[in-house]
Amino acid sequence: MLQPDSLFSDRMADVPKSFIREILKTTVSPEVISFAGGLPNRELFPIQEVRQAAVGVLDAYGAEALQYATSEGLYELRQWISQRYRSQQQLDIHPDNIIITTGSQQGLDLIAKILINEGDSLGLEEPGYLGAIQAFALYRPSFRPVPLHFDGLDVQALARSLDRFQPKLFYTVPSFQNPSGISHSNANRDAVAEVFRNSCTLLIEDNPYGEIRFSGEQLRSYAARLPDRTVLLGSFSKIFVPGFRIGWIAAPDRLMEKLTVAKQAADLHTNYFAQRVLLQYLQTSSIDEHITRIRDVYARQKQAMTAAIAREFPASVRCSNPDGGMFLWAVLPDGIPAREVFDAAIKENVAFVPGDPFYVDGRAASTMRLNFSCVDEDGIAEGIARLGTILRTRIGE
């Protein structure tokens, strides 16, 4: 008979359970004001444009749009991404260096798959993106976290970590990060890039939120500073729709063959009809106008959240003030576990994600992720007021 103990591969032993999934289960009730989600605001999805694009694709391409296709993805879509890199970030990325992936989540899986042996050092910022921690954990690296501060990576700690561990790759979301909303400042990027320049480490720059900027200075990509050693991950989930699962990976030449092999083994190719519909949308609608609408709504909601926090939270709770994206980060005075605050909050029908799962050591964190993309301004004011009451009571200010 099958031996239960030996059934699974070793790589399944270290994968963190999705704590957020468990949290979200407790927050589905309609009375709960939830800052726990991580979804784009569905009110902004371009439903009619998707409808027109789907019909347009089937009328124009018919069976071709429904057949098997190349593993690298639709070439015109890769061209569009290449042109977008040029127009938005002055980056010179050839379409041949882009593979369409089934969400940027797949990009995380592919890059770890082709690069990471068990025990290899893998650097990442902390707090870090949970989806990346989960994807990477399957390949059993030794995680080498570097603290993320309100203006970016801890440069000294980064230099020490690269020097000591020589990680094969380092993962970062430098703009409007999930979970923190923090961006690396341009000055921080300069210093960070200088540290990487003297290392053997490949930098994975994940940028799902970069286009959702509503204030502050433009930030230059690490790929502009370190073109030969930066792998870019991108996504249409936050600027178009997430349900299509279309992202991409852009990498230096020497990685492309192995990435293509891994992509083909993973799912042959990304949904081709969806790629065609997306391209049709990009060619016939204005995604810039659409992004402007998203920015305006998220900007107002973020503004409502920071204003409410200023009124309601004790001064000892420090918060990020993001210039874009969907999240804001609150740091509680030392020793106050965010899980305790969560337990009190859920009794008052307000939810957030305690910081615990965003640290690879699974610590009892004193940090909170607050999502502002999916709650309207009145809900934000009310929810933050309830949280403020709980925090004032707990902290005693």
Next chain:
Amino acid sequence: MLQPDSLFSDRMADVPKSFIREILKTTVSPEVISFAGGLPNRELFPIQEVRQAAVGVLDAYGAEALQYATSEGLYELRQWISQRYRSQQQLDIHPDNIIITTGSQQGLDLIAKILINEGDSLGLEEPGYLGAIQAFALYRPSFRPVPLHFDGLDVQALARSLDRFQPKLFYTVPSFQNPSGISHSNANRDAVAEVFRNSCTLLIEDNPYGEIRFSGEQLRSYAARLPDRTVLLGSFSKIFVPGFRIGWIAAPDRLMEKLTVAKQAADLHTNYFAQRVLLQYLQTSSIDEHITRIRDVYARQKQAMTAAIAREFPASVRCSNPDGGMFLWAVLPDGIPAREVFDAAIKENVAFVPGDPFYVDGRAASTMRLNFSCVDEDGIAEGIARLGTILRTRIGE
């Protein structure tokens, strides 16, 4: 600087290059009659029905159809698959035991990911499905091939292999296999199941072509014989459209949690809009009528191929006579490398896939895969006539 030699993970060392891709590149010219492809016939795609379903989904569900969704997949679609198992194969598979995957290719990746450690024995039939060999190779198993004969697996060789290597899993496509078109007969399945019953091995039964039967007796699934140790892989690519990349994995309870974790890490979930469109199609159109159309066309084309082979091929070339699917297998007299035949054939503008990539040892095979789903009856007669001339010359009959 980066060290090129140490750049990639060890798992990338053993992945076979897609030989078929290279072959297909040589056969894109319109003058070539190609039996080398592996595509469903695009003339049969239900374009108008997809169009109606896409519009219907957006009108009925709007933003919901475009948002992030659960990793396991759309529950009603999993219910449909569960009911289909019951109605078509008298199998009792609960929807909770089904995960929607990004094509059945992803199912191959997930099952190997959660089960296979480097060096673990993994059994498979030989010739075997190339996509599976590629997906599995990334996890560096020791492949333990078992010969596939015209009526199914070599039972003696299977018993010896299970006894000697105790493989963690064994992979098979028992109905209308790719590449051979061979099915395990019911008698063969009885004997094979008996061998597995006395082993610790999990059976992976991949069945993308099972519904495309145009003659012969119904074959009972291994899952009916070995419900506790069979993992089923399925696909809508051959009965609906491949471009949607929708497949599924159906597994015993004890595998579901790890499969779900691996699925979430791989791409969060499969394109949700496409799942909704497919479900809408299944609810508003008759897929049974559609499958009947596919069967009729493929049956005629297979008939044309077997008739032409009887006329044109030397008697010493033995061929399978599939009751379904898309492929037919030709076994040349010993010592004649199919690659030589391929080189001669391509000069005459006819193509097929030499058997080499379907064996894990990469041998110079004396076997040929002939696809009949994408060439019409006249093209089949002409292409087989050209191949017959080449074979008669080479074999000297």
